Amino acid sequence: MGRFAVDAVELRKEFGSTVAVDGVSFVVHDGECFGLLGPNGAGKTTTIRMITCASPVGGGRLLVTGHDVTEEPRLVKSRIGVVPQDENLDPDLPTRKNLEVYARYFGLSGAEIRERVDEQLEFFELDGKAKEPVNTLSGGMRRRLLIARALIHQPQLLVLDEPTVGLDPQARHLVWEQLRRLRERGVTQLLTTHYMDEAAQLCDRIVVMHRGSILAEGSPRELVQEHAGESVLELRMPASEREPLVAAAGGEVAVEAYGDVAYLFGEQAALSPVATRVGDHFRGLLRPANLEDVFLRLTGRELLE
Amino acid sequence: MLIGAPDVSNGAVHVWQRNFDVFRRVWRTESLGIGLEPWIVILAMGFGLGRFVELDSGEEYIQFLAPGLLAMFPMFAAIFECGWGAFMRLETHRTYEAVLTTPASVDDLITGEILWGTTRSALNATYILVVLLILGPWTEAVRSPWAILVLPIAVLQGFMFSALAMSFASLARAMTHFGYLFNVVVMPMFWLSGGFFPLENLPDWAQRVAWFMPLVHSVELNRAVLTGDLRPELLIDVAWLAVGAWVFYRAALALMRRRLIV
Structure with missing residues (x-):
């Protein structure tokens, strides 16, 4: 049926x-x-x-x-x-x-x-x-x-x-x-x-x-893969400090920034060297992508309004 | 709005049953006040005040007062149930919202509620009639077997007042708005419907205005059946109440549909 x-x-x-x-x-x-x-x-x-x-x-x-x-x-x-x-x-x-x-x-x-x-x-x-x-x-x-x-x-x-x-x-x-x-x-x-x-x-x-x-x-799995990718690196630092780090990331990386926090979306291989360079979990957290990231990517900044 | 069949099914019975179930749980506490009420009023007004009252008809004051009591207190019962009570279930407890997630329609819900208000009105009238019969040897307020017709009258006026209160509840936005219903509709009717004194004592214009008050007609009908003075003109009072019942019922259905289905 x-x-x-x-x-x-x-x-x-x-x-x-x-x-x-x-x-x-x-x-x-x-x-x-x-x-x-x-x-x-x-x-x-x-x-x-x-x-x-x-x-x-x-x-x-x-x-x-x-x-x-x-x-x-x-x-x-x-x-x-x-x-x-x-x-x-x-x-x-x-x-x-x-x-x-x-x-x-x-x-x-x-x-x-x-x-x-x-x-x-x-x-x-x-x-x-x-x-x-x-x-x-x-x-x-x-x-x-x-x-x-x-x-x-x-x-x-x-x-x-x-x-x-x-x-x-x-x-x-x-x-x-x-x-x-x-x-x-x-x-x-x-x-x-x-x-x-x-x-x-x-x-x-x-x-x-x-x-x-x-x-x-x-x-949930498809949505995460399609819209957020494999991993996310959260960078908590001023934009001036962040920009050279973002530039250093290899491969394809998408960035969503909200003030002092930026989310880098990409493959783990591309993001982990950046995380290592920051060397501080609080300022640079590398984690698997989840639905929340899908949401942020799809709706963007509007959510913060 | 006034014609065409309402969308009513068994659901209306189930709504009535819900109220009956609640009533069975709380009747002991509720009936204390309701039970004492007619005794106090009869004692105070009938025997106390009544000694100073001399009527042109030669009746005792308690005999004059009895038909009014049989209309006023059942009116309060219906209006309380489908006014304040309905608004609580609509807004505070959101019981109506829950009922509407079942197969019951808005028409079922509102019809069941109004039938419950009607039931409360009839129960109240029955009780007062029994009290008057118990006091019969001292009051002689029930002077005809036609007095049994007090019950259908209580049903008819109960339905009408329930529907009137329900129409009001569908427009109210806050509990305090019921002050308008009480002060502008209920209290003037209570005092001025010919229950406490003959309407003929009022100036002509006031008598003409009084004709538009629903309670006047049920007092008039009760007076006729208690004395056995049945006459054809009473059909006009019956018609008034029947038309009022239908108009307020259809208004309540239409207004509640508008309020609940958005």
């Missing part, structure tokens, strides 16, 4: 004179974890809101689990699970009841609901908190409860908007681990993030969005 979990063609959205999403096209394959990457204001959340039927499509075509979001929003919403960026658990209900009440909206019956709620509470390690009011849970637990809630009707696609924003490192790693386990079980995931390490940890494929458009698409 060549069906896609999401199939967006020339998707657009405007708010007044502001173009939030400017004709983006992408597909999410069944079974993969797909990331929408970009800074705040890139159009990620607006795209997600159109996919989850929370915002009308402004232009183009958008199929989710094979159905048009404008024509069949109820059907689409019954097949996707949504984890919102801002937590919206029901504070008037305890943990377990939050899941039960939510499951009812999907037309599940009493016995089915109990069984699935048990399953989710166990998977997300929340069974000890079943009777607690949700506002007594920690930030990480609440985020896990949100994900559990989104999975209660066994959706074909799980949509997560900034799934770990605001969590401490431990809670973040636990959420990542659980998302990876879901991925192994074959749950298709679409997530937005502005954390490059999160995208690298979780996503099979990524599109980089900036100002409503897609700048690049590929696996």
